[in-house]
Amino acid sequence: xxxxxITTGGTIDKVYFDSLSQFEIGxxxxxxxxxxxxxxxxxxxxxxxxxDSLEMDDDDRQKLRDYIxxxxxxxxxxxxxxxxxxxxxxxxxxxxxxxxVLTGALSPARxxxxxxxxxxxxxxxxxxxxxxxxxxxxxxxxxxxxxxRKNRAENRFESK
Numbered sequence: 001x002x003x004x005x006i007t008t009g010g011t012i013d014k015v016y017f018d019s020l021s022q023f024e025i026g027x028x029x030x031x032x033x034x035x036x037x038x039x040x041x042x043x044x045x046x047x048x049x050x051x052d053s054l055e056m057d058d059d060d061r062q063k064l065r066d067y068i069x070x071x072x073x074x075x076x077x078x079x080x081x082x083x084x085x086x087x088x089x090x091x092x093x094x095x096x097x098x099x100x101v102l103t104g105a106l107s108p109a110r111x112x113x114x115x116x117x118x119x120x121x122x123x124x125x126x127x128x129x130x131x132x133x134x135x136x137x138x139x140x141x142x143x144x145x146x147x148x149r150k151n152r153a154e155n156r157f158e159s160k
Contacts, residue, residue, distance in 0.1 A: 010081025053081025
């Protein structure tokens with residue numbers, strides 16, 4: 001099975017710039033995570049954008065949808081910021097014949113303590129076994145796209 005990874009930015013790819021005391025989205029960590037994980041499946045990584053999900057708008061979501069609809073792959077893992085991940089999943093929800101799993105991180109992948117690697121692994125497992133549709137792999141669970149929300153107070157994803 002071939003998996004196409006699409007990176008859009010978000011916390012998973014954030015880098016801390018100490019001199020500026022701020023975070024900015026850097027180069028995607030997906031390739032590094034897969035290499036370190038010694039994966040043995042075919043994949044490629046497409047960087048579609050590098051945005052915080054709070055900066056994503058309807059045009060960005062349509063760009064992602066258009067890319068997938070015109071593309072020849074059938075299995076996708078999309079890294080995405082967590083704040084609007086559910087909204088993007090909804091926009092992709094009716095694309096037929098594709099298995100799409102969105103994932104991200106609540107803390108940057110470059111941090112010592114992060115959920116990023118685990119979430120990418122969950123997404124890879126889910127995309128290989130799930131039926132065509134759109135899913136979110138976060139907080140150690142795989143959710144149907146329309147049945148999940150981010151609980152900001154508890155800093156986790158949960159069923160609606």
